[in-house]
Every structure is written in C-alpha cells, then in structure tokens.
Amino acid sequence: MAGSRYEYVKKFELPDPLLLGTFLVLRIDGHAFHKLSEAHDFTKPNDERALQLMDHAARNVMNEFNDICLAFGESDEYSFLFRKSTTLYNRRQSKIITTVTSLFTSSYVYNWSKYLPDKELMYPPSFDGRIVMYPSPKEIRDYFAWRQADTHINNLYNTVFWALVLQGDESTTQAHATLRGTVSSTKHEMLHSRFSINYNSLPARFRKGSVLVREQVMPEKAVLLAPAAEGAASTPDVEGQGIPQPSTRKPPKKPKAQYTVELLHCDIIGDEFWDQRPYLLAE
Amino acid sequence: MAGSRYEYVKKFELPDPLLLGTFLVLRIDGHAFHKLSEAHDFTKPNDERALQLMDHAARNVMNEFNDICLAFGESDEYSFLFRKSTTLYNRRQSKIITTVTSLFTSSYVYNWSKYLPDKELMYPPSFDGRIVMYPSPKEIRDYFAWRQADTHINNLYNTVFWALVLQGDESTTQAHATLRGTVSSTKHEMLHSRFSINYNSLPARFRKGSVLVREQVMPEKAVLLAPAAEGAASTPDVEGQGIPQPSTRKPPKKPKAQYTVELLHCDIIGDEFWDQRPYLLAE
C-alpha cells in the first residue's frame, strides 16, 4: 500500500536518549506569565490561589509519574526531580519533556476554575520545559538550593516593591529606583520601618516556595487512606493532604511500601530536609 | 548572595540547536486517547466535534507561530511544518517542542466545552511532541503523503470495522477477524454491499484529514476581515473561515502581504496542492 512508499521519512527521526545513571531535573516555566497575571489581575506580590493551582498541576504530574520523587515550585515555574534509575520512556528526552509539560499545562487549565472561580481564564496559557542531567547528589542539592535562594531573593524584592507601590504610593519606576543597589538587610529594615511588615512572619509559601515530596507511609496507615479521583475533587486539595499511591495495582500479598505526595514549604537548602529523606538521592 | 554560589548548576544545561537550513516537522500525538475517547463516549468511527477541537487547537498554534506554514491533522495527531528559514527560539529543540505542545494542549482543554458542551472533560488529557528535521522539499512532500496515506488506511479500516460492529452486530473480535487480510477494494465492496455505504461520499474530513495552510490574501480583502479574539468566540469556528493575521502590529504605511490560515480537507499527496502554493517549500 501507498503508506510504505513514504514510510522512509521515519528514518530521519534521530534518537535522543538521556545518559543513564544521571539524575534528571525537568523545569517548567510559564510563557509570558507577566502578561497572564496582569490580564487576570493576580494579587501582588503573590497570588496564593494561583500558586495553589501551580502546586495542583505539579501534584498531578507526580501522581502520573512515579519516578518523580521531588518537585519544587515558585512563581510560574516548577522543577521535577526524576530518580537517577528512571527508565521512563527509555529516557527519550523529547518524549519526557513534552509529555510532562503537556500534562502540567493541561492540569493547570483544567483546574483553573477550582482555584480562581471568580476569574474566567481569558486565553489558553502555555509553558515551556527543559531537562538537565546531573551526575551526582551534590549537584541536585545545589540545584534545589539555587531555586530556593532565587525564591527568597525574588520574593523579598517583590514584597518591598509592591509595598512601595501599593502602600507607599510610589510609581513602579520610583519603586525600582528606591530598591536599586539595596542589600537584603536594608530591604528587611525598609519593610519593617515603613510598612510594619516583619518579613519572616509572611506565609512560608511565599518565602520558601512549594516542595512536593514523595514520602513513604507505613502500610497500616496507608490502608486507611482512600485514593481520591481527580474528577471527584469538588474543592481544591487541602494543603499537605497527600493522595496516597499504591506502589502496585494488584492486591499485595504482603504489606508493601506505599507512598504519598506531601506539600511542604520548608527549607531545602540546609541538610535537615535531605538527611531525613536519604532515599531521594539514593544511588 | 547565596544565589551565585549555586548558579554553577546552570552550566550542566546542554545546547540543543536544530540544524540550520532544514525544514522542521513537529508532530503532536494524543497520550492514551483511546481511553479518552472511551471515557467521553466519542462517536465511532469518527467524532466530528472532537476533530474540530483538534483543528481549533492547531489553528491557535499557527496563529501564535508565524513560521508554521502548514499543518495536517488526523485522529489524535497533528503535524506542523516550520519554514526552513525559521529562527524561532534560535532553533532550540526543547524550547520549540515544549512550547508548541503546551500551547496545543492548553487550547485543547480550554476549548473543549465549546465543541463538546454536553460532555464534561473528566480529567486533563495530554499530548507528546517530537521534531524531525528534513533537508529537502521532496522529504516534506513525502512526509505529508505518509500521514495522509495513513489517514486513508486507518479511516477505511475503522469505517468498515464500526459498521460491522454497530450495524452488523459483530463483536469487536469478530469484526477484526472479518477484516483480517482484506485489501482496500474488498473493504470498499463490503461497505457498499452490506451497509450501502459509498466510502467516497463520506465527509472529506474523515477521508482526507485536516489541512491548515497559511495563505496569502490580497490587501484589499484583508482589511474587510476583522480579527477575532480567542476568548470572544462563542461558537466553534466555521470551517475554512480563517482568522486573518496582520504581518505587523503597527498600522502599515503601504499595503503588505497578509496571511490567513485556511482549513481544507483536500488531497495533499498529488502535485496540485503543492504546485498552487510554491511558497510552502520555497528555499
């Protein structure tokens, strides 16, 4: 049949396997989210519900891909860590990044109205995605430290900036000028003296970003948890309420490790988080 | 600041430019759409509204990316042709495939209720995407011929199969057995003699797939067309009604070439389609 005559064009596809034995970090970034936040009048400097929507989309991704053991989100971006042993889609780069980015996007649009019921989504938003391979645990630690340090820097800046604009009656141009060259301690002081804001008492979500981590739960605890179906959720998930995931579809003969994805807003730069979860970076 | 200490992790990102001077074909495929069509009770063998939704998402992609001059869709897949001269995102592969796949997905979910208002979307669907580079026009011709020949083969099979099941009271197993080894002419005959269906009078959309092509329009015609905003469309686009795209945002001083994206269901295996549009494969 005619098909076969043209089928040679498949041979132009090039393989794109990711190196074995490396941790994979997939980072998704919002495309033109400055415009999206303007168009939908997001709360400044942080729109909690929009951030919860991001967390929800990320959780969907983790529920679908068991080899993702950790994720970190801030603003319009989310980073996912795949175990170094993952063989998802034979580690084909294009397949992995497009499928994950697509599912994240889909979940974001699908769940928009649950989190922002009063704001109609005006047009379809999009994200881009990329994968970076890291050979060793140290680099993974430093990658996530890099993102959380970035969260801190950006949030401190934005918090003062919007205080200056919204409460201090400065124009955005003035506010940028006011902040130019200031160090961290000056910004803290400015917040405190001019706006009576104690930065450290702001919500941890804003200061630390969102950490989604796959935690092992004891079998006896696991059986008490009923799996929640996506479509059944009538209200946004309560924070930290993980949806348990059986590690096997068939009824287990003996108790097996079960996992739940927990949402945290904790420090991931120091050792504590990692020391408590050695399996995240296990060989 | 702490950020810089960790920033070295960026150096692990590897460049992934696509070779200059090649045509790029980006193909998007639905992930587990068999399940999606079951879950939402799509009409068999073709659900026209679901196909129109695919076309809508593809049109959104073409409206966003001017360097896509042609697209072809069938079933749950869509192929996009980028001009060989495109410099979109500096031809970075990951950036292009994730952004396009994300926008397509987003538009599919966003517009679902416009095309299938009676069926609530039960969960967020996803797509994967890949890019293939082709060095010459011949391979582009053959690529699209390959996809349209595939459309023909699949649609003929599915048409007879579902006639056997829905009208002929065969089980799906029986229907597959009935069709095993039959050639094209036998299937045509079977449709005609047992179900009084003249295959060639079925809708062209089902037999030929969907062709979205960026056509040049005369300036005097272009000014008559009012741009339609995405969010404003309350009903699905009428087929073939292209949304004109000004080639510049600022008011042009002299008439410039303007383009519109037309939806066709025509043959793209023969020469006629291509001979009429030499600019598609122009060097």
Added chain:
Amino acid sequence: MAGSRYEYVKKFELPDPLLLGTFLVLRIDGHAFHKLSEAHDFTKPNDERALQLMDHAARNVMNEFNDICLAFGESDEYSFLFRKSTTLYNRRQSKIITTVTSLFTSSYVYNWSKYLPDKELMYPPSFDGRIVMYPSPKEIRDYFAWRQADTHINNLYNTVFWALVLQGDESTTQAHATLRGTVSSTKHEMLHSRFSINYNSLPARFRKGSVLVREQVMPEKAVLLAPAAEGAASTPDVEGQGIPQPSTRKPPKKPKAQYTVELLHCDIIGDEFWDQRPYLLAE
C-alpha cells in the same frame, strides 16, 4: 562468565547518527603545525613538499572511502565532501571522524620520508577533525568557496610577509606592521614594485590550494590510463597517481563506470568546475 556482569557499562554509549539526506563535510586541521613547520624548517611561505605530503594523505583517504567525492586542501587543513547518500558506518559521527582523521594522520607520518627525505620527523604530529552537515548544494558550493577564498587571503598575506622578511630584511614584527590594514591591491602592488613578484604567476598550488576530485573515466579510456605522477615528484613512490578504482570487486559483465581521483589546482569558487561535474552535488 565475569564479562557479562560488567557488560552493562556498554549501555552508557549514546548513539550519534548524522541526519540522513545531508551532505557531510569533514575537515581535518593540523595540531600545532606552526611549531611543526618551525621544528622541521619548512620553506616559507609555502613548502611544496609538505603540501604534497598533505595531498598524498588526502588521496589515501579518498582511496579508502569511496563516498568521498571531493576534497580541498590548503596549508595544514583538508576538507572532505561525502555524498549526501552515504551510509558509511551507518553515519555514526564518532566512527567516521575518528577513522578518517586517523587514516589521514597515519598516511602523513607513513609517507613523510618520501616527501621530506632530508628531514627526519622529530615527533609524531597530530590532527583534529570535525564534521558539519549541510542540507543543500548551495551550502556546499559556499563551503568550498569559503575555504578557497581563505587560501587566497592567507597566501597573499604570507607571500608579501615573507618577502618583506626574507628579501626586505624586515623583522617579523615590522612585516606585520607594514601589512596592517593593507587591501589586496596594495599587497599585489607591493609584491610587484618591491620584489618584482607577479602574484598571479606563482604556482597555482599555492594560490588555489589542492582539489582532489573523483572523476568518472570511460572504461576503454581507463585501461589506457597510465598512472599520472603526482606533481612529478621523482623520488616519492608510485602513489600520488590516480589509481583507478573499480566500482565493484567482482569482474563486471558489462563495462561499468570507473573512477579516478585527480589532483587539480583550479578555481572552485566559480560555476565552471561544478557545471562540469554535476554528479558531485547530485541528489
């Protein structure tokens, strides 16, 4: 056996196929040849015997790889053009570049004493190699034009430079200063007025570089062809002569096209060379 327990390490090898349907250009460059030419007291500005040795090594490569149809050499570099249809080593990049670079290197060292019998090779010289893919004939034309234009620029400069140093008693620093900013016509004039050198009557090998082209010969003509001596080198071996290469190993039943590799020092920027050899860029 123990071997199998460790064999998994093979799985870390990544595929590196070159895109089908593209012309391949492999360029070899001498490593630290400035030092090599100093150490072996090469004649300035051009050492004809050293250039002949380069040509010899390139010819060896073309005799070994039939899919190379053209090569161009100047100074310490050589570029090889593979037919776009080549399937050498399944187009694996590493395999192709290392094998060709190795054979070139090997032949260079092996034949050194034939061309430079009075100069003992003091240490093993080396080359690097790279491959560039080009999708269309135009780029191949321009690639070779780029290299030959480079030959011209460099040779003109070096010719005047060494005339200033060797005949004009300028130091190398002075000579560079004298030439700084001068255009081509000034250099020609300088050569003529100060050193009575008519640039255009210098050997074509220096001005045009070396072109090795696989030419089709008529069967009846082929048998008549006596090996043509490379540059009339009297001592160096019989190699350097166009060794006809049967396109098949088995005795042909009817006369088949036979090929010989010819060495030319002609213009390859203009159309004539290419018009006479349409098969070089044939689809």
Added chain:
Amino acid sequence: MAGSRYEYVKKFELPDPLLLGTFLVLRIDGHAFHKLSEAHDFTKPNDERALQLMDHAARNVMNEFNDICLAFGESDEYSFLFRKSTTLYNRRQSKIITTVTSLFTSSYVYNWSKYLPDKELMYPPSFDGRIVMYPSPKEIRDYFAWRQADTHINNLYNTVFWALVLQGDESTTQAHATLRGTVSSTKHEMLHSRFSINYNSLPARFRKGSVLVREQVMPEKAVLLAPAAEGAASTPDVEGQGIPQPSTRKPPKKPKAQYTVELLHCDIIGDEFWDQRPYLLAE
C-alpha cells in the same frame, strides 16, 4: 572581502559538549588489525613487541594530556580515563576524540620501527575512537573490570586455540570446533594436559593487559629523574620506567606533587589497585 560572504557556512557547525561532572572514557580500536597482524606476521597468540608499541603510543597520549589519569590496553585497543573535572577543549567531543585518536595513531606509526625493526610497515594502519560518559566511580570500576575480564577470556581462548593449531596440528577450523562450548576450567586443563602449559605462569602482560597509571612521586625522588625527550629514545622504553612530568612549567617555589606514568600488568578488577590510588576516582 570575499571570505565573509561565504563565512555563514560556519553557522552550520553544531556544538557537541560532553556533560559536565562525568568521567570520560575514550576507547581506541584498531581498524582491521586482523589483516595487519597477518600482513606483518605477528607472533601468535600474542606479539609482545606489537603490544609494547601499543603501550608506547598510549604513553605518548598520556604525556600529552595530563587529565588522563589511567589507561588500559589489550590486543589492538586502548581505553583512556579522563578525570571527571577535565575541561580539555571545553569538553567538545569531536575535538577530543579526533585529537587523541590522531596522536595515538601517529605515535604508533612513528614508533613502529623501534619495536619491530625487522618488519617494514607495509601500509598506514588506522584506529577508531569513541567516548563514553560515566556519572559515577562504580561505573568506571566496572568499565575497567569489563575490559580486563575481556582480556582474560580472549587470551585464554587464543592461547589454547594457537596451541592446538601450532603445536597440536589442528586446522583453525578444527581448533574452533574443539573449543566450542568449553568452559574456562576445561581450557586450563587442555593447556596443561596436552601442551604442558600452566596458564597462570604465562606473562602477566598477556593475561592482564597493560595498565598505565599516573602516579604521584615524592619531590625528592622526582628531581633525580631527567625528562626523556621523545626523539631521543633510541631504544624502546623499559617497562615501568615512567617519564616524569612536572605539574608546572615554571620552577616551583615549594615542592609540588609530580607525576609519572607507570606501566603495570596487574589486576584491576579487585579493590586493591583502586584502594591504593583513591585519587583516580576522586570527586
């Protein structure tokens, strides 16, 4: 000048950096060395002088590239380990593999007559090369174990095979048949009972292959060693006699670590070799 008009062809070069933070193993293999060994009548099953020539070429490579800390050779292949921190040629794959393969080849041809003075090299031999990235020390251990296990398997087979042929008067076909399906202990027994050969008393070079390792030497010892120039070596290097390499070109103000490349024929599958040299796999 004309050059610039064509220079755009450089833009078709694609970057090919190797992932940071990975160990690099570069393996060189002889091309058609079965034919080479026949043509030059190499001693069977092992030609010690030909193996010494391989070692010499490998040592030349290690003297040139300080980031190679270990190499292992057997038969017509050699593997080189680069420190994971190497930034040689900005980790560009093509540049590294071609330069190293070229230098190895060059040294092999250059030094042929020193090791095989009674056998004229009949034509220029060639090698191919490839690079594999390994993320962790374990894989490096296993890579070298894989190669040495391979040495063992091949050498045992070849030793019996050639005993059967040269001493047992079997044809090569018979000898292969005799050995088909035999396990290791059977081969040992066969050697012993039929040819009075105790396999384990054969030269370690044949049984273990060649290990070239960059060893740190104490400063006081180092000053006693005079660097030997390549060209000055009138006879093949004595085994294990390392050529010391100063870690710096300028006279050091205080004693610095100096290195020498040692040739060993020891076990590298067990822990001892590695435990004694922790710097080989140091982070």
